[in-house]
Amino acid sequence: MRSTSKPRSAGVSPARRKRIIAACVAIVAGFLACAKFLSGAPPDKRLAVYSVAANYSLPLLWREGRQYVGLLELLEPLGKVSAKSEGKGWRLHYNNVEGDFQVGKARARVQGRDADLGGKFVVENNRGLVPLGSLPSLLPRFLGGPVTLREESARLFIGSVGTHFTATLSADNPPRLVFHFTAPVNPTIATEPGALRMTFSREPVVAPASPTLTFGNKTIPSAIYSESNGAAVVTVNAAIPVIASFSNDGRTVTISATPASSPAQNAAQGTTPSAPGASPGATQSAPPAITTPPTPPGRRYFAVVDASHGGDDHGETFSNTLLEKDVTVALARSLRQELESRGIPTLVLRDSDANLSLDQRAIFANADHAAIYIAVHAASNGHGVRVYTAMLPFGGDDRGTFRAWSTAQHASLPLSQSTANAVAAEFQRRQVPVRTLTAPLRPLNNLTGPAIAVEVAPQGSDPSQLTAPDYQQLVTSAVATAIAASRDQLGAAR
Amino acid sequence: MIPRHLAIAMSVLLVAVLGLSVYAWHIRKTAATPVTATDKRPLAPPIAGPTEQVTLYVAHDDDGTLRAESAKIPLPSGRQQRAEELLRALLSLYLDKSSTHVLGSGADIRSVFLVDPGVAVIDLNSAFADAHRSGVLVEELTVTSLIHTISANTPGILKVKILVDGKERDTLAGHADLSSFYDVTAVNQLATQLQPAQ
Numbered sequence: 034m035r036s037t038s039k040p041r042s043a044g045v046s047p048a049r050r051k052r053i054i055a056a057c058v059a060i061v062a063g064f065l066a067c068a069k070f071l072s073g074a075p076p077d078k079r080l081a082v083y084s085v086a087a088n089y090s091l092p093l094l095w096r097e098g099r100q101y102v103g104l105l106e107l108l109e110p111l112g113k114v115s116a117k118s119e120g121k122g123w124r125l126h127y128n129n130v131e132g133d134f135q136v137g138k139a140r141a142r143v144q145g146r147d148a149d150l151g152g153k154f155v156v157e158n159n160r161g162l163v164p165l166g167s168l169p170s171l172l173p174r175f176l177g178g179p180v181t182l183r184e185e186s187a188r189l190f191i192g193s194v195g196t197h198f199t200a201t202l203s204a205d206n207p208p209r210l211v212f213h214f215t216a217p218v219n220p221t222i223a224t225e226p227g228a229l230r231m232t233f234s235r236e237p238v239v240a241p242a243s244p245t246l247t248f249g250n251k252t253i254p255s256a257i258y259s260e261s262n263g264a265a266v267v268t269v270n271a272a273i274p275v276i277a278s279f280s281n282d283g284r285t286v287t288i289s290a291t292p293a294s295s296p297a298q299n300a301a302q303g304t305t306p307s308a309p310g311a312s313p314g315a316t317q318s319a320p321p322a323i324t325t326p327p328t329p330p331g332r333r334y335f336a337v338v339d340a341s342h343g344g345d346d347h348g349e350t351f352s353n354t355l356l357e358k359d360v361t362v363a364l365a366r367s368l369r370q371e372l373e374s375r376g377i378p379t380l381v382l383r384d385s386d387a388n389l390s391l392d393q394r395a396i397f398a399n400a401d402h403a404a405i406y407i408a409v410h411a412a413s414n415g416h417g418v419r420v421y422t423a424m425l426p427f428g429g430d431d432r433g434t435f436r437a438w439s440t441a442q443h444a445s446l447p448l449s450q451s452t453a454n455a456v457a458a459e460f461q462r463r464q465v466p467v468r469t470l471t472a473p474l475r476p477l478n479n480l481t482g483p484a485i486a487v488e489v490a491p492q493g494s495d496p497s498q499l500t501a502p503d504y505q506q507l508v509t510s511a512v513a514t515a516i517a518a519s520r521d522q523l524g525a526a527r
Numbered sequence: 528m529i530p531r532h533l534a535i536a537m538s539v540l541l542v543a544v545l546g547l548s549v550y551a552w553h554i555r556k557t558a559a560t561p562v563t564a565t566d567k568r569p570l571a572p573p574i575a576g577p578t579e580q581v582t583l584y585v586a587h588d589d590d591g592t593l594r595a596e597s598a599k600i601p602l603p604s605g606r607q608q609r610a611e612e613l614l615r616a617l618l619s620l621y622l623d624k625s626s627t628h629v630l631g632s633g634a635d636i637r638s639v640f641l642v643d644p645g646v647a648v649i650d651l652n653s654a655f656a657d658a659h660r661s662g663v664l665v666e667e668l669t670v671t672s673l674i675h676t677i678s679a680n681t682p683g684i685l686k687v688k689i690l691v692d693g694k695e696r697d698t699l700a701g702h703a704d705l706s707s708f709y710d711v712t713a714v715n716q717l718a719t720q721l722q723p724a725q
Binding site: 049052170312342346347348349350357391410412413414415417421424425426427428439468471472473474475478486 | 530588590591638660661662663664665667670685686697698701702703704706707708709710711713714716717720721
């Protein structure tokens with residue numbers, strides 16, 4: 034008689050058990066494959082386009098197993114372009130050139146001649162999409178000139194627009210690595226232990242003869258050029274912490290050792306207010322690009338000029354190609370030049386397209402004990418110039434010698450206001466429309482010394498006037514003249 | 528041969544896997560769709576209730592000023608609801624096509640909280656902040672307009688906090704600080720500075 038107390042599973046034969054396990058494994062594998070399929074879509078990629086007319090970028094779309102780009106969007110910044118959809122046909126006019134495309138066909142006709150697209154033509158929402166790989170053969174038909182596509186890094190050069198560079202290591206101790214570019218550059222700077230990385234996402238920087246530059250030096254042994262996802266990257270390997278400084282209107286970038294008494298190190302000392310969540314270590318990991326050659330230990334700047342925004346923070350967008358963060362850098366550089374020509378040592382915070390938090394800006398300025406901090410903003414709204422001082426928030430809980438971070442400006446506010454009035458008076462003297470106001474504008478309230486912000490608007494209605502060198506010079510020379518006239522008062526309070 | 532109950536279990540698992548895949552696919556597509564303003568209804572004060580004369584402080588971008596404008600609007604009796612309706616009346620001016628201080632479509636006041644002693648919390652929706660023009664002056668005109676209007680018509684408010692979608696936000700649109708409490712006295716002084724020259 035068969036025992037009924039034996040568990041049922043014990044009756045499964047080894048062969049059957051193997052089949053069950055194999056089936057379970059197959060289900061799990063199927064589930065993982067589904068998950069991978071769902072999450073495995075390539076990340077958003079963009080095509081960087083460099084031309085004489087404009088530098089811009091476009092999204093790349095994954096269709097038919099390859100990368101596609103919108104042809105109309107690609108040509109739009111370069112000339113007069115229009116497109117019309119008729120059934121399966123899609124007709125494109127660029128200046129005087131006409132192209133006929135058929136949905137699902139890999140061949141098109143441009144100016145009556147066949148063009149191979151290397152993949153099917155796609156239309157989505159009236160947008161004609163062509164394979165990325167077809168651009169080197171297709172675009173010259175429309176543009177009448179050569180184009181160079183770097184498909185792997187998604188960079189398209191229309192005409193001879195490349196920015197070349199050389200790198201030279203100085204014999205100083207510690208050494209300085211000097212990059213000379215053939216056109217002004219404004220890279221994003223990032224630092225990490227042992228390396229400084231310059232990312233050129235908007236400049237058509239091209240590779241030197243060899244992508245790896247070696248200098249035979251232990252402190253700065255090498256620099257490596259690479260390209261990926263629409264950007265060129267130069268990575269400088271260094272055995273010591275280094276910073277980047279800019280000169281020659283952005284054509285020269287000097288990589289040098291961090292000054293021994295860096296503002297970031299000083300930030301933790303003295304009675305300067307401590308920023309919430311900002312430790313000295315955090316600031317050292319991403320120091321801003323500081324202008325001018327490294328300063329002698331112990332030297333302090335009289336003026337700190339802060340180009341507002343930067344990196345991911347664009348500020349106001351004036352047009353597709355004009356951002357507030359770029360205008361503020363140009364104004365800050367001009368203001369430094371005007372101040373230094375009047376004998377005022379000046380530090381420009383953010384002299385590149387770096388991300389710099391408001392707390393970091395305040396820490397650097399406070400640690401330097403500058404006699405005056407000037408934040409530079411730009412706006413399309415209104416006319417002329419607005420000069421701001423801090424509008425302090427409610428409260429502020431000072432404890433002994435420690436001042437509250439949110440109201441650190443309190444003691445210096447009268448001097449800030451008299452400086453703002455002096456700057457406004459200089460603008461009035463030059464017949465530039467000006468207003469003085471308070472503003473809830475960080476980091477003005479976090480600064481321990483005199484601090485003002487200058488917001489520059491165009492004199493007319495065209496924001497492009499903000500980039501006009503003569504207007505920039507008019508504004509910055511007025512500010513510099515007023516600061517120079519207030520030098521004794523500001524210096525005495527230092 | 529695989530026992531029948533195991534075959535059924537595996538079939539159920541397979542169906543579950545496929546079902547989850549389809550669901551995940553649907554979720555992905557939904558997440559990829561850009562989220563637009565959730566509520567684009569026009570804003571208007573309640574029709575019912577007695578009308579009252581109030582002073583709204585309205586921003587004008589053409590000359591960068593804040594001007595006092597009288598309005599008769601129906602107001603409920605509750606202090607908090609009155610503050611909300613007051614700001615909604617102000618917003619309706621900005622959402623009008625003739626306004627020079629334009630706010631994005633769908634901009635709204637989610638709610639106003641009045642907390643004793645003297646604290647007001649204004650909760651804006653994300654459409655208000657996300658579509659706001661960027662600039663020091665244009666942002667401070669908005670903030671001053673909201674705070675000065677509510678404090679002038681609601682006595683006893685000493686400090687104001689502005690939230691966006693119920694959460695703290697660093698700035699309104701890159702400039703005006705929203706991380707701290709606004710000092711109503713300081714805002715009122717700024718409102719005086721922003722008034723047009725006589």
